[in-house]
Amino acid sequence: MTCFKVVIMLKSYITLQAYCNCVSGFEGDKMSNNHLCLLFFIILLKNVNTQKENETVIVELNVFSGRANPVAKMLKHPIHRLLVSNNQWTRSAFPNVLGYRGFTIYDLENATETKFVSRGADISVENQLLEWTAIPKNIELHCREEIRRALLSKRAHPNQVPDVTSTLRQNQTKKCEQFTSDTKYEPSLWNTNRLIRRWNNCYNYGNDRRTNTFAQPGKANNYRIPTMDGPSVQLGAELDGLKPLAAPTSCLPEPDGNLVALVVWPGNDYHFYRLDENGLFSHKPGRTEAKNLDNSGSLISDPRTADRGPYTVFQCFMDTEPDLVVIR
Structure with missing residues (x-):
């Protein structure tokens, strides 16, 4: 074995002892075996440091x-x-x-x-x-x-426990008929398993379908959202089987199946809320946990009036039925 071959093999992380054993077999080399071992060790360190810098x-x-x-x-x-x-x-x-x-x-x-x-x-x-x-x-x-x-x-007071009864009472003062959906608010079904939590988003949660694909509106029907605005996202959802519901008043529309709401962060993203059987909305922001509070820590009786952060555009309410809607 030649010195050149040994140097090349440094990339394979041969141990220093292996270098020295190899060097001890050299005859007639003017450089001492110790010096050769030191040379190989320096090259090894340089190679390792270079690889670490490139990690x-x-x-x-x-x-x-x-x-x-x-x-x-x-x-x-x-x-x-x-x-x-x-x-x-x-x-x-x-x-x-x-x-x-x-x-x-x-x-x-x-x-x-x-x-x-x-x-x-x-x-x-x-x-x-x-x-x-x-x-x-x-x-x-x-x-x-x-x-x-x-x-x-950070200097603010700790969050208070939301009052469910008070929130529902405020909603009833609108003199609206109280509609609910079949979905139950059971966050543990979405939050406990790390795989489910990370690979199911607000669209999965709104449709009550765990696909583990981070589902996108229209993807199951070969539709790709062209621009991140309300009409484009809504079209994708309609292709998947969701139906838009008119809401001409401040009351919630009556769904045939389950009620969801679509909101948009203009130019950047979309988000879905869903109405549960308790009369309140819940949602799942991206890869995080499902929850029933808005950005201000309040229960959500109507997504139109909730604190939605940068999702400033309320697009529409939609009707979804898990057995009929196909998402991917």
């Missing part, structure tokens, strides 16, 4: 509900250095809200090293990650504003 991680910006979140492939070294130098960030769960929730950092070499940077955990870490993530300017501005609001709200 990458996947950074996911948790911001959407219907669409898949933006992701970016980044070098691991600066990310690790950023997190180490800023020790205020936490591994706590994301706030379960519509809009910006934080970052997930996936280490592809070590799945146990997945890290979570929740909204408002560390402004310097979050702002730096936003700079490194190539996202549209309007989404970046939304994220930065939510970071600021999260920091300000």
Whole structure:
């Protein structure tokens, strides 16, 4: 075996002892065996350091509900250095809200090293990650504003337990007929299993169908949403079998099956709410947990008046029947 072959094999991570054993068989080489071993060791260290510098991680910006979140492939070294130098960030769960929730950092070499940077955990870490993530300017501005609001709200009073009876009573003062759906509010069916939670979105939840495909309106019928606006998303849902319902008054429309509501973050994303048998709406923001509260922590008697964060456009109510609707 020649020196050249040994050097080439460094890429296969031969141990230093193997190098020295190989070198000990060289005859007539002017350089001492010890020097050769040292040379090979230096080359090995350089090779390992180069590979470490080139290791990458996947950074996911948790911001959407219907669409898949933006992701970016980044070098691991600066990310690790950023997190180490800023020790205020936490591994706590994301706030379960519509809009910006934080970052997930996936280490592809070590799945146990997945890290979570929740909204408002560390402004310097979050702002730096936003700079490194190539996202549209309007989404970046939304994220930065939510970071600021999260920091300000840390001094706010703890959330009070929502009063279900009071919320229903307020809805009844409209003198509207109270409609319900067949779906039961059972968040554990969507939240306990990590696979179900991550691969079913608001559209799955609204239709009460767990496909584990992060279903998209119209995808089962070869339709791809051309622009992220209300009519385009609604068309995809109609192709899947959902039916739009007119709501000319402040009262909820009567569904034949189950009632859902479509709202839109103009140009960016969509979101669905569903009415449950208890007379209140619930929803599932993207990869996060199903819940029955809006962004202000209030129960939802009508999505039109709920705090929907950046989903400012209320598109329509729709009728969905799990046995008839096909989503993918």
